[in-house]
Amino acid sequence: MITKTYQIEPRNWVATHADYLYAYAIARINDEEQAKDLVQDTFLAALQKVDKFEGKSSERTWLTAILKYKIIDVYRKKSSGLVANADVQRAEQEESDFFEPEDGHWTREHAPASFGIDDHDPVVNKELNNILQKCMQKLPALWLSIFTMKHMDDQSTDAICSELKLTQSNFWVIIHRTKLNLRACLQKNWI
Amino acid sequence: MGPLKKIVYNCHKATFLIEKKLIGRITLREEIELRIHLFGCGVCRIYQRQTKKITGMIRQLFADSANSEKHLDDTFKKDLQGKIENELDKN
Numbered sequence: 001m002i003t004k005t006y007q008i009e010p011r012n013w014v015a016t017h018a019d020y021l022y023a024y025a026i027a028r029i030n031d032e033e034q035a036k037d038l039v040q041d042t043f044l045a046a047l048q049k050v051d052k053f054e055g056k057s058s059e060r061t062w063l064t065a066i067l068k069y070k071i072i073d074v075y076r077k078k079s080s081g082l083v084a085n086a087d088v089q090r091a092e093q094e095e096s097d098f099f100e101p102e103d104g105h106w107t108r109e110h111a112p113a114s115f116g117i118d119d120h121d122p123v124v125n126k127e128l129n130n131i132l133q134k135c136m137q138k139l140p141a142l143w144l145s146i147f148t149m150k151h152m153d154d155q156s157t158d159a160i161c162s163e164l165k166l167t168q169s170n171f172w173v174i175i176h177r178t179k180l181n182l183r184a185c186l187q188k189n190w191i
Numbered sequence: 192m193g194p195l196k197k198i199v200y201n202c203h204k205a206t207f208l209i210e211k212k213l214i215g216r217i218t219l220r221e222e223i224e225l226r227i228h229l230f231g232c233g234v235c236r237i238y239q240r241q242t243k244k245i246t247g248m249i250r251q252l253f254a255d256s257a258n259s260e261k262h263l264d265d266t267f268k269k270d271l272q273g274k275i276e277n278e279l280d281k282n
Contacts, residue, residue: 147249
């Protein structure tokens, strides 16, 4: 049996993989300076463990795995300790804005109504996308990290919870609250 | 009020189940409760339709940004190349 063994060529990394890794990072953290730092950190960290490269996966796959770990680290830092607690609490508390505390009915102010989102016109949809992007940028860091891991990388709920050190219950509260928030933000900014 | 009756009138719980069902699993009992609620609640039916569409839009936005052609500037690359060469020459 012949197994392909991949080679490693650190002197070609920048030319071959830097743009790819940069695009990968920026799609997930949306901050150019931080994405640059992550690419550099990834290469420097990889140099330290070149001797551990076994050639079973391609160089790019190997580098991407290192970068991925660093991105989760950024998510974790952004949402660790006090910040995370505050984000979870915010999710729990603000639900009372949307629903009556006694019976769980929609509050008059927040009850969903039909608006442009129910339209199928591509021009309308494009405008909605722009608004949605702005609404997403206003989300707390932890909420957005969860959404990115779930909807960009299709990670399992268990994996997200263990990587961000969240309970399942907090995870679902945040998912629920994020969607309530985004939907309301879209309706509010839709003219 | 029994648990079944509770959800029949509870939009908070119903929207929670709508979200859970979209990306995870809900139990058969929850599924039945949710259907009864949606049958009688037009506002949550609107919510369900809109939130499904929002999930689709979010996935599309993420997919677009994952495929975008972002490039590093040459100065940064040159500098980075230098740092890598330095590290390699140390050994």
